[in-house]
Each structure stands twice: as C-alpha cells, then as structure tokens.
Amino acid sequence: MESFRIFIVEDDPLYGEMLKHHLSLNPDNEVHLYKTGSDCIKNLYKTPSLISLDYSLPDMSGLEVMRQVKKENSEIPVVIVSGQEDVSTAVALLREGAYDYFVKDDDVKDRLWNIIKKIRENLQLKSEISYLKDEIGRKYEFRNVIKGTSPAIKQIFSLIEKAIKTNITVSITGETGTGKELVAKAIHYNSNRAKKPFVAVNVSAIPRELIESEMFGHEKGSFTGAITRKLGKFEQAQNGTLFLDEIGEMDVHMQSKLLRVIQERELTRVGGNDTIKIDVRLIVATNRNLAEEVQKGNFREDLYYRLLGLPIELPPLRFRGNDIIILAKFFVDDFCNENKLPKLSITESAQQKLMQYPFPGNVRELKAVMELAAVLTDIDQIDDQHISFNSTNASSNFLLEENTLEEYNTKIIRYYLDKHNKNVVLVAKKLDIGKSTIYRMMKENKL
Amino acid sequence: MNDNPNKRYHLTRLYEYVGKEAGPVKEMVGIFVNSTPEILNDMANAMEAQDFEIIYKTAHILKPSLHIFGIDDMYNPVREIEQLAKKKEDINTIHLLTAQLQLRMEIVIQQLRDDFEIH
Incomplete structure (x- = not known):
C-alpha cells in the first residue's frame, strides 16, 4: 500500500516531536512536522492523507489553517488537537468540516491511531470502488456490449455517441428484449457521469401508492410505516443518471409531479418542507408508443415533450439481419467462458434456423436460446437440432418462409x-x- | 538515571508515546529541557509587560508538556494561568502562579538534565 502521509502542525516542539515519533512507529506512515500554519499550507502540494492540527498556532488560528486546507483540497481530513477544552470551539470546528476534535490528553495518540486506521480503510475502499467503477465502465464500453454490424445497429451506435457527449434526456423505445437498459447503461458509463450513480427504476413494478415516496423520498413519520427518512431514487442518482423504465406505465397524477421536478430541477421529500436541488440525467424507456398514449390521453403531452429529448428507437432483432449470427456466437462464447466449457461453433443449418426465426423476444430470447443450445449439445458444435424456440409467438415464423x-x-x-x-x-x-x-x-x- | 525520591517528574506517559528505548526517550527529554526555558522566559517577559495574550499562549504550550513529563503538581497552576490570561483578569494571581512555576521548573529541568546527562 502507498505510504500514508501525515502532517502534524504543532508549535509545541515537544508535543510535535512526540507525536511524530509515535506515529512513525508504523513504517507505512510518512510523518511531516510543521511548526506554523503557513508552513503547513506551503506544503499542501505533498497531498497529505491526514492533517493533525494544533488549534493555537503562532501565526494563524487552527480554523484559518483548516479553511485554507479545505479550499485547496476539501478531501483532506483535518483533525484538530487542542489544549482547550472548549465545547463551542469544538462544535464550530466540526461544523466547518473538521474530521474530529480532541483535547491534548493521554488518549490523543490512541485516537489518532484509530483515526488513521479508519481513514486508511476508507481510502482502501475508495480506491476499490474507483477500480470497480472503471471496470464497470470498461464492461459497458458500448461497442463491447452492443454487438452488431447491421445498418440498423450502426445508426444506434451513432445516436449513443451523441447522447454520451451531452446531458440531454434520452428516450429509448423498442420491443421487449431489445436491450433498452443496456443502452441506458452504455450511455451512462461512457458519459462524464460514469463515476456517479446509475439508478434504474422499473416504474411499472412500483405500486401506485408508493411511487411518489420511491421517487422523491420521504421524511420520518410522513405516513404510517415511514419509520426513518428515506432518500428517493432522484436523490440516490444525484449527479448521476436515473433510468426510468416503462415510463408509459406511470399514472397521470405522478406524471404531473415528475414534470414539476424535471422543470424545476428540485424536489421536496414526501412529508418534508425542504427543497432539494437535483442534478440528474434522465433516460426513459418504454415499449409503448408514447405519442399514441398522448393522443389517447393516457400520457401528458407536456411531459412527453420534456422526456422525448434524444429518441433512440431500438430495432427488433428480426430487422438486424446477420447481427443474429454475430450475437448468437457472442452469447455462446460468453456462456462457454463463464461456465468453463470448451469453445463451440454453430453449424450452417443452425445458423439458417436462427435466421428464419422472428425472435419476438428479441436479443433476450436469442441469448436464452443459445445458452440452452450450448447446454444441450454433446459435441463441439451447435446444430439445428439443439436450437429450440419456445416463443409464444412462434407462428409468425410462417411469414419468413417466403x-x-x-x-x-x-x-x-x-x-x-x-x-x-x-x-x-x-x-x-x-x-x-x-x-x-x-x-x-x-x-x-x-x- | 537515579532514583531520587524528590524527583518532581515521572515518565510513564512519555513511555506510552515513544516506548522505553533509551534513544528516543533521551531525545524527547532533550527537546523538553532545551525548549522549556525559552518558553518560561517568554512568559516572564510577558508578565512584566502584562501581555495577557503571550502569557496565555506560553501557558497553553507548556500545559501538554507538563502532562507528558508527569509534572503533575504544576499542571493545574498552568491551567489556571492560561484561563486567567485568556479572560485577562487577576494579574496578581497569575504573577504568583508564574513565580511558583518558574521555580519548580528550574528544579525539574535540572533533575532531568542530571538524570539523562544532558549538559
């Protein structure tokens, strides 16, 4: 692990040296001792992991030093070690952003050890989270997850690229199984919000009476069962992306509340009074024709135009020609890799069978079909006999026979x-x- | 190091910070005996000038060192000096306590110099 750089800012030469000696007992700690606030500030470029700051310094107060530190880098934890047992000072410092405050007594060294341990654990977790986020980003690099070379899918790639570059609301339409959530994730994890949360909500899965509190959160006691404050999906997605799937299923009452939040870019939790500013990128999806729903009066026209943004209409798999084979091979390879099975090829006749089938369940169905085929085969290839369709809509195969x-x-x-x-x-x-x-x-x- | 029964300090707390190894202990004692007279001198000058702020600051700096070196009988008087100076009141009491502190610290510093052979 990288060394943990600690600044001790202490004008008492004995106390400073003693803390330095004590904290240096752990060879992973790199301890620097400064006698004045300005010395500490001058050396902030060394990016300390922790600053132990005496409150009373000869040139400036601990509060002034801390403000300067926070101005330079608000992430650096500052622990105030003071000779004063003054509660109001402690409270003021903690409010200003001090990580902790303690009086110079026998416990100082133990408390510093504990704080260092805690901060190191946090740093470790942060670096793990950052690594995992990068991994997810790589995983969702859209050309890695959305496969195909058909003109229809190339058109989608070009729209995704446009969506990535801006914060425009994106509305994704397409039949079930065409990969709407995958496209939403690809946009998020390739955009400048990639390190912030991606929160997906299936609107149709939330009971009508709960949707407002699910979306906007609620305060403790705002209704029976609200035993704690709860953050809504909008707040959970703060600075990131909120994906509202099946938006067409949202009831009209909730639509007007959603419209207000989108327009004002602020919300109030259920049972709360405070207005909370939100910065969330919206991606919505539906397999309904929203324009038709507007005409029927089931969907608010003003909300429809707010949400339309950049429309991406995902093509059904049957219109993607040879992509079916590209995807079939990808799913088989992926399945074999995951299950440590030998590589399988797909015979000509199996490919023909796949190409003739309309895939009403789209890519999701193709994935299931290919995984089943990979399990059924006893040889090193998938033949047409291993391909079986269980679609509820299989009779539409009929038209493809030409x-x-x-x-x-x-x-x-x-x-x-x-x-x-x-x-x-x-x-x-x-x-x-x-x-x-x-x-x-x-x-x-x-x- | 002798076992003088009149010893005015104890190093239990110092050991907790730096361990009992002779080197680091002597290093800390050296810092204490060399830096404290200067602080006491600043305090004495501030007394003459009735500069409450410096009196407060010097008392504030001394306080933890007295605690670490187990000079327990002087901890509360220094604390009182610090508090009175902060409130800028009762210069006579501050005067009395400061004089007591100067005398006692001379003895302790000399004891430490002798015990650790710091000259």
Whole structure:
C-alpha cells in the first residue's frame, strides 16, 4: 500500500516531536512536522492523507489553517488537537468540516491511531470502488456490449455517441428484449457521469401508492410505516443518471409531479418542507408508443415533450439481419467462458434456423436460446437440432418462409382443417371461402 | 538515571508515546529541557509587560508538556494561568502562579538534565 502521509502542525516542539515519533512507529506512515500554519499550507502540494492540527498556532488560528486546507483540497481530513477544552470551539470546528476534535490528553495518540486506521480503510475502499467503477465502465464500453454490424445497429451506435457527449434526456423505445437498459447503461458509463450513480427504476413494478415516496423520498413519520427518512431514487442518482423504465406505465397524477421536478430541477421529500436541488440525467424507456398514449390521453403531452429529448428507437432483432449470427456466437462464447466449457461453433443449418426465426423476444430470447443450445449439445458444435424456440409467438415464423401465395393458401386451409377435425363446412365459413374450393384441393391431394 | 525520591517528574506517559528505548526517550527529554526555558522566559517577559495574550499562549504550550513529563503538581497552576490570561483578569494571581512555576521548573529541568546527562 502507498505510504500514508501525515502532517502534524504543532508549535509545541515537544508535543510535535512526540507525536511524530509515535506515529512513525508504523513504517507505512510518512510523518511531516510543521511548526506554523503557513508552513503547513506551503506544503499542501505533498497531498497529505491526514492533517493533525494544533488549534493555537503562532501565526494563524487552527480554523484559518483548516479553511485554507479545505479550499485547496476539501478531501483532506483535518483533525484538530487542542489544549482547550472548549465545547463551542469544538462544535464550530466540526461544523466547518473538521474530521474530529480532541483535547491534548493521554488518549490523543490512541485516537489518532484509530483515526488513521479508519481513514486508511476508507481510502482502501475508495480506491476499490474507483477500480470497480472503471471496470464497470470498461464492461459497458458500448461497442463491447452492443454487438452488431447491421445498418440498423450502426445508426444506434451513432445516436449513443451523441447522447454520451451531452446531458440531454434520452428516450429509448423498442420491443421487449431489445436491450433498452443496456443502452441506458452504455450511455451512462461512457458519459462524464460514469463515476456517479446509475439508478434504474422499473416504474411499472412500483405500486401506485408508493411511487411518489420511491421517487422523491420521504421524511420520518410522513405516513404510517415511514419509520426513518428515506432518500428517493432522484436523490440516490444525484449527479448521476436515473433510468426510468416503462415510463408509459406511470399514472397521470405522478406524471404531473415528475414534470414539476424535471422543470424545476428540485424536489421536496414526501412529508418534508425542504427543497432539494437535483442534478440528474434522465433516460426513459418504454415499449409503448408514447405519442399514441398522448393522443389517447393516457400520457401528458407536456411531459412527453420534456422526456422525448434524444429518441433512440431500438430495432427488433428480426430487422438486424446477420447481427443474429454475430450475437448468437457472442452469447455462446460468453456462456462457454463463464461456465468453463470448451469453445463451440454453430453449424450452417443452425445458423439458417436462427435466421428464419422472428425472435419476438428479441436479443433476450436469442441469448436464452443459445445458452440452452450450448447446454444441450454433446459435441463441439451447435446444430439445428439443439436450437429450440419456445416463443409464444412462434407462428409468425410462417411469414419468413417466403412461399408462394398458393402455397400459403394451402398451408392455411390445412391448418384450419387440422384444428377443426376436417370439418370442411366450418373451415369454409371461418375462412370465408367456398366449400367447393376445399373439396377441390382435397381431390388434387393438396391438403 | 537515579532514583531520587524528590524527583518532581515521572515518565510513564512519555513511555506510552515513544516506548522505553533509551534513544528516543533521551531525545524527547532533550527537546523538553532545551525548549522549556525559552518558553518560561517568554512568559516572564510577558508578565512584566502584562501581555495577557503571550502569557496565555506560553501557558497553553507548556500545559501538554507538563502532562507528558508527569509534572503533575504544576499542571493545574498552568491551567489556571492560561484561563486567567485568556479572560485577562487577576494579574496578581497569575504573577504568583508564574513565580511558583518558574521555580519548580528550574528544579525539574535540572533533575532531568542530571538524570539523562544532558549538559
């Protein structure tokens, strides 16, 4: 671990030397002793990890020194060690941002040890968090997570790049499973807010009566069950990004409150009086057509325009051509890596089967299909027999077969006859065609 | 170091900070015996000039050192000097206490010089 630099600012030569000696007993501590406040300030470029500051210095008061330190770098913890047992001074110093205040007595050295231990742990945690945030940033580097080379997805890349450069509100639309949250995360973790929180809220998952307190927080006692103060999602996302998924499901009453918060950039917690300024980037998503919802009166028009910002419409997987194969390979590789399985290839026939399927569940469904295939295969490749679709909408596969109209007619009539126990009269009625047409096709062995 | 029964100090608290190793202990004693007369001198001058601020500051600096060197009988008098000087009142009491402090500290410093052979 990097050495922990401590400044002792103390004009009492004995006390200063003694603290220096004591704290230097830990070889990880690099202790510097200064006798005046100005000496301490001059040396702040050495970026101390902690300053132990005597309150009464010959050239300036501890408070003045601390203010200067905080001006230079507000992150440096300053501990005031004073010969005075004056509570009001202590309170004033703590209010000004002192990390701790204690009187020169037998406990000073132990308390300093404890503080150093605590600060070192905090620094360690901070560096771990920073590392993890970088890792997440790398993980969400958007070209690493959003795969594809189709014109449709290239268009999305170009919009994401535009979204990253500014704080504009982004509205993402797309069928279920197209990766709306992934795009939202890619925007956040590649933007200048990347080190700040990304908070995702699924609006439809929050009961109507709780949504206001979930979004804006509440004060203790503001309603039955509010036993503590709670920060809302907006405050949790302060300086970061708030992702509101399924925004189309928000009820009209809440929409007006959300509109006010977005317009004013401030909020009041439920049951509270204080106004809290917020700086949050909004990304919203929906699989509904919000413009239609506005026309139907289900969504406020003013909120719709506020939220529209930069619209990103994610294409369904079936419109992404060869991306299906690129993604299928990616999911198989990823699954094999994660589960320490040997690498698998995908046969031509399996690829054809994938390309013919409409994927109503989009990328999410493709991922599930490929993971299942990787589990089912006993050889080093995935063949068409390993690909199975369980979609509720699989019949739309039908249109991808590109048959002639006559072939389609035959298939439709055969399907109805099977469904209705070869009842020609009923099928003719349902399809609004003549019975004779069906009989003729039967005679020609077409059915 | 002798075992003088009239010893006016004890080093228990100093040991807690720097341990009992002779080197660091002697180093701290050296700092104390060399810097304290200067502080006492500043205090005496301030008494003559009735400069409460300097009296307060010198008492304030001395206080922790007296505690560390176990000069316990002088801790409360110095504390009182500090408090009276801060309030700028009762110069006579301050005078009395300062004189007592000067005398006692001369003895302690000499004892420390002798015990640790610092000349």
